[in-house]
Amino acid sequence: MHVDNPPPGSVAAPPRDDRSPAAARTVVTTRGVTKAYGRTRALTGVDLDVRAGEVVGLVGHNGAGKSTLMRVLAGLEPCDQGTVVVGGTQVSPRDAGPGATAFRGVRMAYQETSLCPDLTVAENIWLSSRHCLPRLGWRRAAGAAVRRRLDEMFPGHGVSPRDRVADLSIARRQMVEIARASLVDRLDLLILDEPTESLGPDAARTLYDHVRRLAARGTAVLLISHRIGEVLSVADRVAVMRDGAVVAERPAAGLGERDVLLLMGAEVAESAAVTAPAGAGADRPALAELRGATGQGLRDVSIRVGAGEVVGLAGLAGQGQQEVLERLWRPVRRDTTVRGTRAYVPGDRQRSGVLPLWSVAENLTITAMRGLARGGFRRMAAETATVRGWVDRLAVRGGADAAMTELSGGNQQKVIVARAFASTADLVLLDDPFRGVDVHTKTDLYALIREEAARGRSVVWYSSENAEMAHCDRVYVLRAGRVVAELSGDEISEERIIAVSFAESAAGSESASGPVPALSGAASPATSESTGAPR
Secondary structure, three states: OOOOOOOOOOOOOOOOOOOOHHHOOEEEEEEEEEEEEOOEEEEEEEEEEEEOOOEEEEEOOOOOOHHHHHHHHOOOOOOOEEEEEEOOEEEOHHHOOOOOHHHOOEEEEOOOOOOOOOOEHHHHHHHHHHHHOOOOOHHHHHHHHHHHHHHHHOOOOOOOOOOEHHHOOHHHHHHHHHHHHHOOOOOOEEEEEOOOOOOOHHHHHHHHHHHHHHHHOOOEEEEEOOOHHHHHHHOOEEEEEEOOEEEEEEEOOOOOHHHHHHHOOOOOOOOOOOOOOOOHHHHOOEEEEEEEEEEOOEEEEEEEEEOOOEEEEEOOOOOOHHHHHHHHHOOOOOOEEEOEEEEEEOOOHHHHOOOOOOEHHHHHHOOOHHHHOEOOEOOHHHHHHHHHHHHHHHOOOOOOOOEHHHOOHHHHHHHHHHHHHHOOOOEEEEEOOOOOOOHHHHHHHHHHHHHHHHOOOEEEEEOOOHHHHHHOOEEEEEEOOEEEEEEEHHHOOHHHHHHHHHOOOOOOOOOOOOOOOOOOOOOOOOOOEEEEOOO
16 A cells, blocks of 8 residues: 655655745636535535645634535535536536545545444555555555554554554544545545544644645645634635635735634624632532542542532643543542532533434433423423524524534534533533534633523533633643642633643652653543432
């Protein structure tokens, strides 16, 4: 199997100042492309050119049509109208579809991975790259190829070709998904759909180093991300989508995040983080507590959650944050006490959050039925009003009757978050809840969390983005399964969290310069409501 490997030891791309994307050959062209799913018009007339050797950042709100356009460009779905030209050849709708030879040089890494969970990593590589693998010894060849590519993209990844995909953390599955997409004998266009939403900062940095190397060798890259800063750091050009069409294109050089947000067509407001004064949580009655919790990734962890308090779990990925949420969700040990009911927003929405055969309304009301019912009977009018309120409040594209599988990843995430807050739970547990959600929806959800806390509901919130912790009352920073700092009020800042995460441990704990734990994302139970009692 042919793999375009960079020279051993290379880290950064060669200088790119002398490249002229405008003069490079065009890899993919679309003109007037439309696509509809029932009543939902996902694409309304897209015009876009992607040239060899350039990185194009594609940005837009949830439901703007980004992922649908990528599926058309990858040949997975035909467009309804318009033209798609790949490698200089116009492609008709009948030429599109899985396995279409016209799109063989176009590969896509999906936000929700396309891997088969019951197969090994090597077997998944064979499924997508069997046309360029030997018939004899394909398993060894596939394993060697994916290992080399993972080593290039994500040093220290900790993935074996023999690993069963279902046993991998969400971050490692994402690594395999990205590596799988790049393993082909000829790669003209690589499409990355929200590639870093499940990755830590180190993995994201090494991925973008690889993207720059690919572009320097002539491969075109289309990058979809809500992390505007990341897009601007790697892209040559930014294309903005709104309402199913590309409404603006600009060179990335000289653009700021505010400029991009304005191009997306929304007012940009400074987000005001609401924090409590230091020590405020101690004055509130305890709703949940961990007292010296040990085992299953935790070492002597003590955490207190007051009524009506927003508590953040911060630090590098995989340091015990998911294990804390799991303890609070299932408080079966004597070292954990939770009073009242709980709702959980899992980090892996496809495995543990979305009910794919149900509609938006059914997904949203499943945890609210108990509170809405009277005398054991459902009240359909009350359920309809609840659904309408949340769909309108979070602007869920597609509406209440849409199937969950018809929604973009960000809109699915809105429904899962709304489901937790629509319940009557006293404690809401959030595992990186805003992954794949656009910045304006995030602002609305931050306000929602504060409103619910003001009504007395408690929230425990893990986020892979340290800047989000500014919206918490108190923050516990974890490293290697221990709490290494408790921050409150003005102490909570991204800089402070990073400094504590990498600082040397106190006496008796491990050094921060020791082995870096592998990225992880613990498999979480489906969002639901549970009744807890003191243990």
